[in-house]
Amino acid sequence: MTKQDLFEQIKLKRSFLCVGLDTDIDKIPAGLKKLTDPVFEFNKRIIDATHDLCIAYKLNLAFYEKLGPAGLVSLEKTVHYIPGNIFLIADAKRGDIGNTSDMYASTFFEYYKFDAVTLSPYMGKDSVDPYLRYTGKWVILLALTSNKGSEDFQVLKTDRGYLYEEVLERSSKWGGSDQIMYVVGATKASSLTAIRKIVPENFLLIPGVGAQGGSLEEVTQYGINKSVGLIVNASRSIIYASGSMDFDNAARDKCLEMQSEMGALMDNFY
Amino acid sequence: MTKQDLFEQIKLKRSFLCVGLDTDIDKIPAGLKKLTDPVFEFNKRIIDATHDLCIAYKLNLAFYEKLGPAGLVSLEKTVHYIPGNIFLIADAKRGDIGNTSDMYASTFFEYYKFDAVTLSPYMGKDSVDPYLRYTGKWVILLALTSNKGSEDFQVLKTDRGYLYEEVLERSSKWGGSDQIMYVVGATKASSLTAIRKIVPENFLLIPGVGAQGGSLEEVTQYGINKSVGLIVNASRSIIYASGSMDFDNAARDKCLEMQSEMGALMDNFY
Numbered sequence A, B: 001m002t003k004q005d006l007f008e009q010i011k012l013k014r015s016f017l018c019v020g021l022d023t024d025i026d027k028i029p030a031g032l033k034k035l036t037d038p039v040f041e042f043n044k045r046i047i048d049a050t051h052d053l054c055i056a057y058k059l060n061l062a063f064y065e066k067l068g069p070a071g072l073v074s075l076e077k078t079v080h081y082i083p084g085n086i087f088l089i090a091d092a093k094r095g096d097i098g099n100t101s102d103m104y105a106s107t108f109f110e111y112y113k114f115d116a117v118t119l120s121p122y123m124g125k126d127s128v129d130p131y132l133r134y135t136g137k138w139v140i141l142l143a144l145t146s147n148k149g150s151e152d153f154q155v156l157k158t159d160r161g162y163l164y165e166e167v168l169e170r171s172s173k174w175g176g177s178d179q180i181m182y183v184v185g186a187t188k189a190s191s192l193t194a195i196r197k198i199v200p201e202n203f204l205l206i207p208g209v210g211a212q213g214g215s216l217e218e219v220t221q222y223g224i225n226k227s228v229g230l231i232v233n234a235s236r237s238i239i240y241a242s243g244s245m246d247f248d249n250a251a252r253d254k255c256l257e258m259q260s261e262m263g264a265l266m267d268n269f270y
Helices: A003-013 A038-050 A061-065 A069-081 A098-111 A125-132 A163-171 A186-198 A216-223 A247-267 B003-013 B038-050 B061-065 B069-081 B098-111 B125-132 B163-171 B186-198 B216-223 B247-267
Strands: A017-020 A056-060 A087-094 A116-119 A138-144 A180-184 A204-206 A230-234 B017-020 B056-060 B087-094 B116-119 B138-144 B180-184 B204-206 B230-234
Touching: A017 A087, A017 A247, A038 A069, A038 A247, A056 A061, A056 A069, A056 A230, A061 A069, A061 A087, A061 B098, A069 B069, A087 A098, A098 A116, A098 A125, A098 B061, A116 A125, A125 A138, A125 A163, A138 A163, A138 A186, A163 A186, A180 A186, A186 A204, A186 A216, A204 A216, A216 A230, A216 A247, A230 A247, B017 B087, B017 B247, B038 B069, B038 B247, B056 B061, B056 B069, B056 B230, B061 B069, B061 B087, B087 B098, B098 B116, B098 B125, B116 B125, B125 B138, B125 B163, B138 B163, B138 B186, B163 B186, B180 B186, B186 B204, B186 B216, B204 B216, B216 B230, B216 B247, B230 B247
Parallel strands: A017 A056, A017 A230, A056 A087, A087 A116, A116 A138, A138 A180, A180 A204, A204 A230, B017 B056, B017 B230, B056 B087, B087 B116, B116 B138, B138 B180, B180 B204, B204 B230
Antiparallel strands: none
């Protein structure tokens, strides 16, 4: 999916919402557990209920790998079920040497047909390059994450600013803003002005609205650009909005709420 | 496996060799491909031929995930086949927020029964903590890697030295040297003296001897400590020592060569 395609979808749906399908077998309603593939069934119902309100789904690999080989079957079925006009993110946070990255890139982009994969920048350019060789595919690099541990290394002072600023600065030269996005936690909204000075054109994937407490209004105010440039992810607050068999309706209500707020916020800027 | 157990195995086998089972379906002999699970068959023969000469096996997840769910079946069978006195490393290079790390830790330590998992430090302490809650299990943090991209961020100057030094310094306080190891590339042997000043007691996992050109002698000279403190990994140079059906014998010869060099190097220090 191109950057323009993504922007068109955002305008069309008046939404820059990404639903995180972090589906934990231990948290889904008991009523689904007797089915052959409860994780897929849960995802299917969430997708049916939300796909017109979001522009992306993000699948956190940990939740699928936890189940061993069977989990990857649920992942594969979920990926195939998601409509083609929706941006599909593998939240894998990989990062390895070249020949290994080649393999991960092939897995995520060719085998599973994801549009994008999240990566850690720690191993540098040659760990990211193999993913950038795919036209129309995306790399989403961790920059400033939403967790407390982001304070350990990401905000260390280097010669030229914080480490995460150096990550943005350098890596934004490895590929265009039609190939590279960055993870910036919603809990770090106050840093978005500085971040936008370094990467004005890139999309940002923003977790941390919802369960982790970030503000959608602040994120939009400081992070929006002329292509919107934001994909705001919410996982637990949507998919576990209800613990009963009406979870899909509850997820839809939660998405409607966020989509309506996003539409209004976009109106302030366009 | 405890640190003492590991040291005992090293002394017993006169070896600190780790064989990297980075088994690429596209590189194994044609004669195996007609079997039901060629990757497992390849691994089985490598393990049969080398398990008395090495003290660890490292499985790079990328090579298994590439094959989708079937690849994880090969992984699972391989892990079960490896004898219990051998240290088992999941080379996964994960790193994620707490609730996700919980899940990865459970996958690698409980589901697959790995002894250790490689992690990227970028997301900080709370991304590592869930793994440290397992007694007798290990975290292997990326510090200074063997690839060219290690120059991009790992050697950035911070207030208190290079970024990788700061990673060693801080993270070595998150847990003991019986829980945390570090990845240091063999191509960076000259940095080992400085690294040993910061983490004198920790084991180091050293890739990059063999295909990537690092020197075993230099690594030992600068990196060895009183428990040896080194696990030297070689993958391609061992498992693909021959491309024909005698690959297992060729792998054994290559291991014998390394084990014999290791034994001699250890004699210089004990």
